[in-house]
Amino acid sequence: MRVEIRETAFDPWLEVSAFRRDHLAAGRIGASAVFVGTMRDFNEGDDVKSMVLEHYPGMTEQHLETMTQDAISKHQLSDALVIHRVGTILPADDIVLVAAFSAHRKEALIACREMMETLKSTAPFWKKESLASGERWVEKNTAG
Amino acid sequence: MLFKKVMSIQVRFFASLRERVGHTRLSIESAGIATARDVWHAVSASPLDEEMLVAINKAYASLDKAVSDGDEVAFFPPVTGG
Numbered sequence: 201m202r203v204e205i206r207e208t209a210f211d212p213w214l215e216v217s218a219f220r221r222d223h224l225a226a227g228r229i230g231a232s233a234v235f236v237g238t239m240r241d242f243n244e245g246d247d248v249k250s251m252v253l254e255h256y257p258g259m260t261e262q263h264l265e266t267m268t269q270d271a272i273s274k275h276q277l278s279d280a281l282v283i284h285r286v287g288t289i290l291p292a293d294d295i296v297l298v299a300a301f302s303a304h305r306k307e308a309l310i311a312c313r314e315m316m317e318t319l320k321s322t323a324p325f326w327k328k329e330s331l332a333s334g335e336r337w338v339e340k341n342t343a344g
Numbered sequence: 345m346l347f348k349k350v351m352s353i354q355v356r357f358f359a360s361l362r363e364r365v366g367h368t369r370l371s372i373e374s375a376g377i378a379t380a381r382d383v384w385h386a387v388s389a390s391p392l393d394e395e396m397l398v399a400i401n402k403a404y405a406s407l408d409k410a411v412s413d414g415d416e417v418a419f420f421p422p423v424t425g426g
Contacts, residue, residue, distance in 0.1 A: 237426050253425065254358060254359055255425070256356075256358055256399070256402070256418060256420070258402050259399055259402035259403070259418070262402055262403075284425065284426075295425075295426065296425070296426050316426065319425060319426050320423075320425065320426040321423070322404075322423065323423060323425050323426070324358070324399070324420065324423055324425075325423055325424065325425025325426070326358060326359035326360070326420070326421065326423065326424050326425070327424045327425070328359070337359060337360040337421070337424075338424040339360075339421070339422070339424070340422055340424065341423075341424050341425075341426065
């Protein structure tokens with residue numbers, strides 16, 4: 201299991217590839233389910249120039265680690281990887297990577313979806329968008 | 345010589361709530377403080393926002409959860425990560 205908060209841009213596809221190579225036993229994994237969340241240049245009808253993602257150091261990591269460990273136990277995953285950006289983020293930057301690895305597709309797909317929904321609704325992160333007209337806090341995440 | 349130990353609670357604010365309160369961190373005396381709700385009333389005259397979230401020692405808690413000397417109590421708005 202690996203959970204990371206990153207302050208700089210990352211390539212989720214390279215991360216998944218490296219994690220599989222370095223942490224998963226070749227031949228034991230039949231399914232890799234991956235979700236990548238990417239910053240849009242629009243939100244609620246406005247152009248967004250950039251945003252700042254804030255977190256609660258210590259609590260956020262602990263929360264994500266518990267969430268990931270719970271998903272591994274509940275769905276009998278072989279392993280899981282979670283990476284989330286903080287700091288200043290630009291449109292087209294990847295924000296979050298959630299990957300679940302298991303012997304069969306069902307567990308990996310369900311676990312990936314569940315972890316992502318848990319992260320969105322409970323992990324302590326907050327977004328502040330920068331628009332042409334000024335800054336605003338994102339008040340709520342979209343339903344899906 | 346005896347020193348009287350000052351009992352305190354560390355209070356933290358995040359995101360829009362930090363801007364509203366005007367503080368990132370505060371330290372308050374724990375005398376007379378029983379719950380997270382008491383902590384809020386000790387630091388702010390504003391009413392409690394129903395959507396506001398609370399963590400005690402970096403774990404989610406209810407406003408009525410007991411707090412003790414040395415605890416860290418954080419207040420923040422609904423989360424918007426991912």
